[in-house]
Amino acid sequence: MANLQVLRKRYKSIQATADMASALKTASTVKYAKISRVLANIEAYSRACDQTLALFGDIGLKRKAKTVKSQNCFVFLTNDRGFCGGFNSELLKFFETRLAEEQEPPVLFVYGQKGISFCKGKGISFETLNLADVPTYADAESLTNRIFNLYSSGEVDRVFIIHQHFVNMMVQKPTDELVLPQQQTEKKENQDILFLPDMETAVQTPSMYCLTNSIYHILLGHCAGIQAATTIAMRNACDNAGESLEKLETLINRIRQAEVTNSVIETSSYLISEE
Numbered sequence: 001m002a003n004l005q006v007l008r009k010r011y012k013s014i015q016a017t018a019d020m021a022s023a024l025k026t027a028s029t030v031k032y033a034k035i036s037r038v039l040a041n042i043e044a045y046s047r048a049c050d051q052t053l054a055l056f057g058d059i060g061l062k063r064k065a066k067t068v069k070s071q072n073c074f075v076f077l078t079n080d081r082g083f084c085g086g087f088n089s090e091l092l093k094f095f096e097t098r099l100a101e102e103q104e105p106p107v108l109f110v111y112g113q114k115g116i117s118f119c120k121g122k123g124i125s126f127e128t129l130n131l132a133d134v135p136t137y138a139d140a141e142s143l144t145n146r147i148f149n150l151y152s153s154g155e156v157d158r159v160f161i162i163h164q165h166f167v168n169m170m171v172q173k174p175t176d177e178l179v180l181p182q183q184q185t186e187k188k189e190n191q192d193i194l195f196l197p198d199m200e201t202a203v204q205t206p207s208m209y210c211l212t213n214s215i216y217h218i219l220l221g222h223c224a225g226i227q228a229a230t231t232i233a234m235r236n237a238c239d240n241a242g243e244s245l246e247k248l249e250t251l252i253n254r255i256r257q258a259e260v261t262n263s264v265i266e267t268s269s270y271l272i273s274e275e
Contacts, residue, residue, distance in 0.1 A: 004252065004255050004256065004259075007248060007251060007252050007255070008252065010248060011245065011248045011249070011252065014241050014244050014245055014248065015241075015245060017237070017241055018237075018238055018241035018242065018245065021083075021234045021237035021238045021241060022234070022238055024083055024230060024234045025230075025231055025234035025235055025237075025238060028227045028228075028230035028231045028234065029227075029231050031133055031134060031223075031227045032169075032224060032227035032228055032231055034134055035134055035220055035223055035224040035227060036224060038134070038220055039217075039220050039221065039224060042213070042216070042217065042220075045213065046213055046214070046217045049209070049210035049213040049214060050210075050214060052206060052207075052210045053182050053207065053210045053211065053214065054182075054183075056182070056203045056206070056207050056210075057181075057182050057183060058181045058182050058183075059199060059200055059203055059207070060200065060203035060204045060205075060206065060207025060208070061148070061151075061152075061180065061181065061182055061204075061207050061208070061211065062152075062200060062204075063151065063152050063153075063154060064152050064153060064154075065152070065153050065154025066154075067154055068154040068156075068157055069154060069155060069156060069157060070103070070104060070157055071104045071105075071106060071107060071155070071156055071157060072102060072104075072106045072107070072156055072157055072158045072159070072160065073106055073107040073108075073109075073147060073150055073151070073156040073158070073159040073160070074098075074099075074106045074107070074108050074109070074160050074161075074162055074176075075109045075111075075129065075143065075147065075159070075160070075161045075162065076095055076108060076109065076110045076111070076115050076119075076126075076162045076163075077111045077112065077115070077129075077161065077162065077163040077164070077219070077222045078091060078092070078110070078111060078112030078113075078114040078115030078116075078118075079112045079113075079114050079226050080112050080113045080114070081113070081114075082114070083230055083233055083234060083237075084226060084229035084230040084233050085229050085232065085233040087164060087172065087225065087226065087229040087230075088112075088114045090164075090174055091162075091163075091164055091174050092114070092115070092118050093174075094162070094174035094175075094176075095115075095118075095162050095174075096122075098160075098162060098176055099124075105124070105125065106156075107150060107155065107156050108124065108125065108126040108127065109126065109127050109128075109129045109143075109146070109147075110126045110127070110128060110129060111128075111129040111130070111131050116128065129143065131219065131223075133223065133227075134223065135216065135219040135220055135223055137212070137216055139216075139219065140212050140213070140215045140216035140219055141212050143215060143219075144208070144211055144212040144215050147159045147179070147180065148180065148208070148211070151180045151181075158178060158180060158181065159178070159179050159180040160176045160177060160178055160179070161176070161177045161179055161215070161218050162174070162175070162176045162177075163175065163177070163218060163221075163222040164222055164225040164226075165177075165221065165222075165225075166221035166222065166224045166225040166228070168228075169228040169231070169232070170228075170232065172225035172228070172229065177218060179211065179214065179215060179218075180211075182207075182211070
């Protein structure tokens, strides 16, 4: 039978793990709720921006350069920490597959220590991207300006954001979303509309606002997926730790009971022998 002291040490270790998992679950639940509120508040506006981009297409996001390199740009969003199940491993596999499809190494921006460690291990050149756990509109605006400058100057051909697409709290899907150039999917006649000084100039600023909001929505969805996956993983960890603690507690109680019983039997045997 296992030593009682060893079992007590194991019990304390599992209890410490359970406490840590509970704290992480609480923190991720709070962050998920905060991001979900922001997503809900901008959902209608985000749909309107997507419709506007579909209407304008690339008219308001014209390149300034006459020559364009064949190199693409990837914005790779991962997570700073683990403790989120298969969230990072699925995304890293998808990224590696997507990277192998490129004819030239892309200009790469990476968010999250998991992605940074992966790229360093593979010897992939990249620039670090800093974001808050709950991204702000300023984060999206800064990222939009960086990638649009690369696109507009002809340094890159296309811009993709590789991330976990948030479906719901239980489901996130790795995806590569094309953000530049924007494709015009809704063709409407604008002959009756007067644009001053011209259509391209008039729609440039609204197009940039819409692109920024689209990227903001992607960042929020990805970070919501991180917190959702962490919440689920830590909830499972807490449940597993609770089951292990119950089994250990039962085993410890049985061993203590057996020791007490043996002690009583030995004492009784000694008293009988003395008589």
